[in-house]
Amino acid sequence: MNPIFRDFFNDIKPIKMREQLVGISGAFRTEDDVLEYSFADTVKMAGHVCPTVSGAYVSCQKALEKLYPDEIPVRGDIAVTVYGAPDDGVYGVIGQVFSFVTGAAPNTGFKGLGTRFKRKDLLKFKDERIDPSAMCFEFRRLDNKKAVLVKFYSHKIPYPREKEARIGELIQKVVWDGATGAEKKEFQELWTDKVKTIVLDNKDIDKWMKVESVIQ
Amino acid sequence: MAIRTVDVRGLEHSEREMLIFPGIEELKPGDMFRLVVEFNPIPLVFMLKAREEFDLKFEKEGPEEWILNVNRIEKSKANDSTKKEYLKKLLQELKKGSVSEKTKEQVREFLSTVDAKTLGIVEQELIKEGVSYEEIRTNLCEIHLDMLRDSLAANRIEVQSPHPVHTFMEEHKVILKSLEELGRLAKRLKKAGSFKDVGDDVEKLKEISHHLVDAESHHQREEDCLFTRLEKHGVVEPPAIMKMDHEEFRKRKHALYKLAHHHGDYKFEEYKKQAIEYGEYLEKELTNHIFKEDNIIYQICLQVFSPEEWAEVKKECDRIGYCCFSPAEMETHTLDLRAIPPFQRHHKIFEMWDGLKKGGSFTIINDHDPKPLCYQFEAEYKNQYDWKYEQEGPKDWMVTIKKTG
Ligand SMILES: [Fe+2]
Numbered sequence: 001m002n003p004i005f006r007d008f009f010n011d012i013k014p015i016k017m018r019e020q021l022v023g024i025s026g027a028f029r030t031e032d033d034v035l036e037y038s039f040a041d042t043v044k045m046a047g048h049v050c051p052t053v054s055g056a057y058v059s060c061q062k063a064l065e066k067l068y069p070d071e072i073p074v075r076g077d078i079a080v081t082v083y084g085a086p087d088d089g090v091y092g093v094i095g096q097v098f099s100f101v102t103g104a105a106p107n108t109g110f111k112g113l114g115t116r117f118k119r120k121d122l123l124k125f126k127d128e129r130i131d132p133s134a135m136c137f138e139f140r141r142l143d144n145k146k147a148v149l150v151k152f153y154s155h156k157i158p159y160p161r162e163k164e165a166r167i168g169e170l171i172q173k174v175v176w177d178g179a180t181g182a183e184k185k186e187f188q189e190l191w192t193d194k195v196k197t198i199v200l201d202n203k204d205i206d207k208w209m210k211v212e213s214v215i216q
Numbered sequence: 217m218a219i220r221t222v223d224v225r226g227l228e229h230s231e232r233e234m235l236i237f238p239g240i241e242e243l244k245p246g247d248m249f250r251l252v253v254e255f256n257p258i259p260l261v262f263m264l265k266a267r268e269e270f271d272l273k274f275e276k277e278g279p280e281e282w283i284l285n286v287n288r289i290e291k292s293k294a295n296d297s298t299k300k301e302y303l304k305k306l307l308q309e310l311k312k313g314s315v316s317e318k319t320k321e322q323v324r325e326f327l328s329t330v331d332a333k334t335l336g337i338v339e340q341e342l343i344k345e346g347v348s349y350e351e352i353r354t355n356l357c358e359i360h361l362d363m364l365r366d367s368l369a370a371n372r373i374e375v376q377s378p379h380p381v382h383t384f385m386e387e388h389k390v391i392l393k394s395l396e397e398l399g400r401l402a403k404r405l406k407k408a409g410s411f412k413d414v415g416d417d418v419e420k421l422k423e424i425s426h427h428l429v430d431a432e433s434h435h436q437r438e439e440d441c442l443f444t445r446l447e448k449h450g451v452v453e454p455p456a457i458m459k460m461d462h463e464e465f466r467k468r469k470h471a472l473y474k475l476a477h478h479h480g481d482y483k484f485e486e487y488k489k490q491a492i493e494y495g496e497y498l499e500k501e502l503t504n505h506i507f508k509e510d511n512i513i514y515q516i517c518l519q520v521f522s523p524e525e526w527a528e529v530k531k532e533c534d535r536i537g538y539c540c541f542s543p544a545e546m547e548t549h550t551l552d553l554r555a556i557p558p559f560q561r562h563h564k565i566f567e568m569w570d571g572l573k574k575g576g577s578f579t580i581i582n583d584h585d586p587k588p589l590c591y592q593f594e595a596e597y598k599n600q601y602d603w604k605y606e607q608e609g610p611k612d613w614m615v616t617i618k619k620t621g
């Protein structure tokens with residue numbers, strides 16, 4: 001149980017990853033090399049919680065479930081392509097989440113030990129739109145070359161327009177310290193409500209996320 | 217006549233400065249300094265022209281390289297140590313805080329005769345005496361900028377909508393209005409003795425501070441799209457000063473916003489004091505800042521950026537988004553689908569749509585009725601768009617799509 005984060009964080013399913021590199025470098029007590037990457041961990045890495053970080057976490061989770069149906073995914077053995085420029089909108093932040101969970105690093109990443117365990121350049125950004133109304137990400141296993149394409153239709157997440165509008169009204173006040181205690185609370189409730197819809201309830205997920213096998 | 221050629225192509229900005237400035241300072245009357253660069257060195261030309269000590273001529277003007285010939289004009293030079301003493305006196309006056317026009321004029325005149333080395337030595341001495349580096353920097357730079365402005369005014373370039381500079385300047389007009397209001401409000405506040413005397417101004421201050429905070433995207437676009445590019449062109453100092461200004465404004469805006477929204481937490485005297493302090497600072501300094509941008513920074517940009525760069529600037533600005541008061545025509549684009557291969561049309565339309573902020577619109581031109589597209593908007597963006605036929609056949613169709621939600 002995490003004493004700092006709010007209760008619902010504990011109900012969000014963590015992503016299990018086999019992390020051989022940490023294992024062989026001697027950090028673990030036993031041979032078991034499975035690590036959990038929880039949503040709380042992701043929020044710690046990102047420094048904030050928001051619909052984007054939540055959407056990225058779910059994208060990752062669903063992609064890995066499809067890529068590794070009966071096994072634990074292997075961290076560092078997955079290449080990820082983000083279809084968008086790293087400095088365009090939220091693609092950069094999304095890439096960070098993918099990197100954190102899957103171990104796929106951009107060109108600043110770990111170069112490897114000899115020719116093994118290379119993480120560098122496993123995360124790539126491609127400035128091209130596959131689907132005009134979705135953000136698209138490809139996850140590819142390096143061992144068997146199987147790949148899935150995640151299509152994330154962020155505007156289709158079911159969330160009442162009045163609430164969305166209210167968030168719009170409150171956000172400047174909150175960010176620039178002009179909100180009253182009640183307004184701050186209201187904002188936080190609305191904000192986490194949306195996050196919960198995405199990352200905990202996966203509400204109507206078929207409408208806003210598609211995970212397709214990539215046929216080559 | 218001795219000729220010295222310095223080729224700085226491909227060098228880092230600091231390396232360039234190390235080669236160019238000492239080379240030019242050491243130039244003796246009658247000798248020539250030949251500078252080879254890979255882009256038009258406009259800022260340098262202005263800087264040197266303003267000093268009125270050099271004769272400048274282009275030997276070659278692009279497109280791959282620019283060769284500038286610099287000759288020193290003969291001039292009777294005053295004794296170096298007298299200069300030192302004189303400048304020291306002037307800087308000490310600057311140090312006192314309020315800089316009179318007269319002092320400024322004297323420094324300006326003086327800077328055009330003193331060389332960088334002497335200036336450096338005097339600066340060192342002043343720092344030893346307790347003047348901060350930043351103080352000297354700001355005061356001297358201020359005057360350098362003034363000098364630049366004078367020479368830029370002669371070659372002023374004007375632009376029309378939807379050029380990014382046009383947008384920036386239109387936004388300035390709106391910001392200036394808020395600042396004027398803020399100034400007037402501060403004046404009224406000075407006469408007030410209690411919250412009761414202030415009346416509507418409590419709400420008014422909230423509103424003004426909201427507008428000033430909303431203008432942050434303007435400053436962000438300047439920093440990300442203009443200033444970083446200027447630096448790449450070797451124009452480093454002016455955008456660095458502007459960026460420092462932004463930081464100072466941001467601090468005060470934040471404080472003013474907090475104060476305005478939590479006025480109930482303050483005793484009136486404290487509220488009054490802070491509101492006047494931040495209000496007067498912002499009114500004076502931000503107005504000044506805007507003047508410098510309109511007349512110097514944007515002009516330098518217009519003279520050094522290529523058309524391709526302006527296209528990039530526009531794209532990046534669209535990505536960052538505008539203030540709620542940015543000129544409306546900013547968001548009116550036309551997309552001629554007839555010129556785009558069918559398989560790319562969809563992508564282009566939604567790229568345009570995604571880049572639109574609330575209230576913005578674009579017009580598509582097509583060679584058939586784009587009805588199916590209308591259905592897609594209805595399915596995916598219900599209540600968030602407005603569809604208006606401007607022309608319905610028989611040959612071409614024109615539709616304006618507006619983002620309403
Ligand atoms: Fe600015």
Ligand SMILES: [Fe+2]
Nearest residue numbers: 434438506509
């Ligand atoms: Fe500006």
